[in-house]
């Protein structure tokens with residue numbers, strides 16, 4: 001043990017840490033400073049991988065791993081996504097764009113029924129939800145977190161082994177029950193619709209319908225508790 005202070009995470013990273021199973025093999029992809037694995041180590045995790053595609057972040061990861069006395073429990077791996085990772089059960093990918101996270105998931109070949117994904121996209125959450133289902137996972141839950149004026153969702157997904165397509169509305173709503181997130185999502189869709197009313201009226205109509213759909217889910221949540229959207 002060291003006398004290092006407790007690792008403090010931002011609300012976004014704390015939300016990503018919350019569903020992780022401490023007793024599993026855990027991989028944090030795009031770890032940067034490795035604060036998340038160090039936090040999980042302090043919570044009792046002992047089989048951790050901190051990976052990043054760049055050497056610079058891994059050097060700062062190593063500094064933190066040493067600072068928190070976790071050298072025997074956190075392995076540092078240089079890897080593009082999961083390409084150099086042989087196996088992990090709980091896989092966290094946080095702080096990247098939804099399209100990059102989608103690509104990383106689609107390229108992995110070791111997923112099995114023990115795998116859980118914890119995903120926190122900075123953009124394109126709707127694309128990531130589609131990629132999650134296409135890779136043979138289902139969303140178990142989503143937890144929204146607010147930092148300043150930004151909302152983030154943390155997706156928690158379990159492996160089914162059955163690739164599936166999801167509806168467009170579900171790709172925007174997922175398992176989110178946070179009404180502030182849904183209201184913002186509807187506004188984003190409506191603004192996008194306004195932006196293409198002249199150039200692409202068909203698309204504008206589709207986006208307006210989606211915005212209405214998201215608002216209906218939100219209203220239903222408010223009046224009756226959460227509504228299940230068919231995936």
Ligand SMILES: C[S@@+](CC[C@H](N)C(=O)[O-])C[C@H]1O[C@@H](n2cnc3c(N)ncnc32)[C@H](O)[C@@H]1O
Pocket residue numbers: 013029030031032033051052053054057079080081082093094095096100
């Ligand atoms: C914005 S930081 C996020 C750090 C931390 N995960 C968080 O959420 O605060 C993104 C990190 O992902 C890494 N990264 C980008 N593309 C990657 C890839 N294809 N595979 C692994 N890591 C990647 C970057 O080098 C960077 O350290």
